[in-house]
Amino acid sequence: MTTRPCWVEIRTHALEANFRFLAGLAAPHAELLAIVKANAYGHSLALCAPAVARAGAKWLGVTSVEEGIVARALCPEARVLIIGGVFPGQAAAAIQFQLTPVAWELWQLDELLAAARTAGAQPGTLPIHLEIDTGMNRQGAGPNDLAAVLARFGPGSPLRLEGVMTHLFAADEADGQATQEQLARLDEAMSRISAAGLFAEWLNVGASATLLAGQARVVADLAARHGMKAMLRPGLALYGLIPRFDPAFGTPDAPATPAEPASLAAACAALQPVLTWKASVAGVRSVGAGATVGYNATFVATEPMRLALVSAGYGDGLTRSLGNRFNLLLRGQRAPLVGRVSMDQIVLDVTEIPGVEPGDEVVILGAQGSESGNETITAFDHADAAGTIPWEVFTRIAARVPRIEV
């Protein structure tokens, strides 16, 4: 049976090309871990994890043990990092499915130790990436917690300190001050780790912004000072979007002073969007002046109009606040969204678009071509109109919207 026509198309070839481009940007300084958390930013873990693995990703990053179990089935050879850590009762499954937890709390390490012993794990066989809090005050062990945390990795422990990780919270800011301070705190933590007689193979730092700003080298230099290898963790860039940098960084159209990172210009040219969100016209009607549209009659026709009913609503993840203030693409043109967004439906003003009929394809997010060229609606367009960021636009596309590989 075909589904209600509201769907997402995923270009896995674009995702593969994006991964290869980013891996090239990181090489030879750093390895990449492909962030596929939150159902691959709404793009479908089932489609995206195998695609990045085909493109050469050896590491995948997911939120949770439950996502990790799905990733393990999809990619039996990949290393799977659980970036949100284990929760009570999850350590045995993390071990069983060969997932690699990020950990920082003593209770997490104790859960993992207990499960490792129950599973009969040999000393030093269960890899862990230890997160260091370098100033975000979210995840991570702080300076006062470090000694107790490191003691869990002592001689005879089944836990192996494979990676040291931190998350940079202002890699998009031009002055780099916050990042420098974070890296200094990380450097200090790593010195304490080696002073405790421990050694980690990977320094796991930096998301899309760090990579695109050409900073893989900085992470790699820090890693090398401690005899470690560097790993970066891009998410958004894999899906073809470039995070907005502080304006002082500049953009390809408006180079900044002193200099835009050259890597950013190259990325703008190379990265391709992976996701297109579509729906179709269910019906078209003509109304006279004075007709109202949708709940609470927030739109009133001032002249005779043609209206198209479209099979998508906030139940599909289309933000309700876009009612009366956003356009979607139909026959290669922009059609204003009139009235409120309903749970399952919206109405477009197609008065200026000749020939619209039931079954016509509507693009909610992505590009649509016509004789006069291509029109595009980006995740940034949605984010700006809804007062949010592309990460949220992608992840709130509802589970009921089928993801189809194209």
Ligand SMILES: *Cc1c(COP(=O)(O)O)cnc(C)c1O
């Ligand atoms: C989500 C996430 C990333 C990826 O961030 P992007 O900005 O999407 O590249 C990297 N590291 C951690 C810890 C994350 O939570």
